[in-house]
Amino acid sequence: MSAEIDRRTGPAEAPRSLVRFAVVTVLTGVGAGIGGMALALLLHAIQHVAYGYSVAHMISTESFLEGVTDTVPLRRLLVLTVCGLIAGFGWWALYRFGRPLVSIRQAVKSDNPRMPGVSTTIHALLQIITVAMGSPLGREVAPREIGSVWAAWLAQRAGLSVRDRQIMVACGAGAGLAAVYNVPLGGAVFVLEVLLCTFDWAVVVPALATSAIAAVVAWIGLGNEHQYQVPQFTLTAQLMVSSVVCGPLFGLAAYGFTRLTSRARALAPKDWRLPVLTILNFAVIGLLAMSWPQLLGNGKGPAGLSFDSHLTVGLAAILLVLKVVITSSSLRSGAEGGLLTPGIAIGALFALVIAGLLNQIWPGMQPGAFAIVGAAAFLAASMQMPITAVVLILEFTRVNHDLLIPILLAVGGSVSTLKLAARWFPLPFVPAKRPVGAVSIERTA
Incomplete structure (x- = not known):
């Protein structure tokens, strides 16, 4: 013990x-x-x-x-x-x-x-x-x-x-x-x-x-179902180098996301304003979903599309921005829920955008493979649980063992970067009296 x-x-x-x-x-x-x-x-x-x-x-x-x-x-x-x-x-x-x-x-x-x-x-x-x-x-x-x-x-x-x-x-x-x-x-x-x-x-x-x-x-x-069905990816030089170079980018993004969501939870009302804000918030999400149905739900849909390389860079960028906004606005309105699958989706979409840009410089990147790497790196840093994040991504996707190397490299870079950023600019304090399931300033439980 x-x-x-x-x-x-x-x-x-x-x-x-x-x-x-x-x-x-x-x-x-x-x-x-x-x-x-x-x-x-x-x-x-x-x-x-x-x-x-x-x-x-x-x-x-x-x-x-x-x-x-x-x-x-x-x-x-x-x-x-x-x-x-x-x-x-x-x-x-x-x-x-x-x-x-x-x-x-x-x-x-x-x-x-x-x-x-x-x-x-x-x-x-x-x-x-x-x-x-x-x-x-x-x-x-x-x-x-x-x-x-x-x-x-x-x-x-x-x-x-x-x-x-x-x-x-x-x-x-x-x-x-x-x-x-x-x-x-x-x-x-x-x-x-x-x-x-x-x-x-x-x-x-x-x-x-x-x-x-x-x-x-x-x-x-x-049933003995898998969360995501992904193709078999091969380990390439582009994937290895990109995972090392871009790992800190996922850490910085996770730091910003953690600050944003922590602040949103801290400001969430519990009085008469709560139903007013949640009705308004979800109605706006409904309006957005009329054009982008991928926004609905916890993020499993866009994450799966990213892993399958079925999203264009432009659509991935739009979904990335909107997903961050509606996740934060939902917390700010007073709605409750976790950030595990939303974190996976945001990391995968961010990686897909980066992969599209990198392919212009060094062609050959597999967007789906890099989306899995990005999902693990962002999740590990945003929830500050590197080992758990790696294990979860491996069990969610059942990817081949070779992909573990770039995942670990990216996770190491992302978590280290978040820790450095949090040391220089501490994460906002969130009162301990929040309801169960809320984000901790040290680690999301």
Whole structure:
């Protein structure tokens, strides 16, 4: 166990029961898997009904991007306006009448690691509903919250020590991530690198176990699906050199994006202004989506198009600018959600623009391959989790091993650049009282 957790819990902790801990570990994985699967199925069902595609199937071969592109533009505007209504009045009512939310990071650090079950569940459902209807924010926070709430309740009922309850809350979050995205290793590494900041074997074992169990359980309803289908890329001199040279550019972009989104969250209202701003914000997004349906959703669509090299440089540049703007404006209006998939999309679009320019100087660059490199570099820096970002990108895309070299080179450059920029110009402080899932000034949990 890390020295940090030991200092918090103190040396007087009674020896834990390995049997009870093992049982809670297994049940945490099972519960997080069921929760993540249920949230993903709910997301698909709402998407199909809202945009009128593949209504008879929760899981279909037709993607969300294909569904929203095929629907009439006016429907996109109407759905996004309704999304703003639900987001605004939903979160306003939660803040007004619900119990105060406790973030996963706060629960992990607390001597009483518990999260309010009803309020956290409503918070998670609002994120899933709004993302399904077209919110540009990510859906990954919701399954992490559900997994952590379940793990905290189990650990409390089992009478585990404070230290073990903290571990299980973190493992529940990683298992939820693993379930909804089918990334068992990524979920475990997220627990170790981001939430608990230790690779001690006493944490590694439950983190790996819960994430693996959750991913397998989620296969029951979601199947063993991959997030992105990408072609096989070859390692070229252009890709290697560009990854080294452009890594710092992704770090600078991530620094700017982090400042922008942190500031937006800090200024988000929780009073009567919240529904007003969210309705206005999502109505504007709906208007933009009438011309650019790729903007709808968490960013999986444009990221996939970037990896497949199916976007022109001009369209990628337009989507890049608009994606940054609507992501920040949604946070500023008071909407909640993650930044994982939006970060992947922004990094991929930025890389596609750079690749188009570099090909004018040194032809031969594979835009799709560089988009994957850029997605990893931007995600690693913007969320300050380099190892987790690399693992997630590898599990999302299943790219060949050779592409790992340029990814690591670009990630190293981007993270180092962000750290230097943050040292010279510190990131803005975001109050700790924000709702669960908000961005930390040190690391996004």
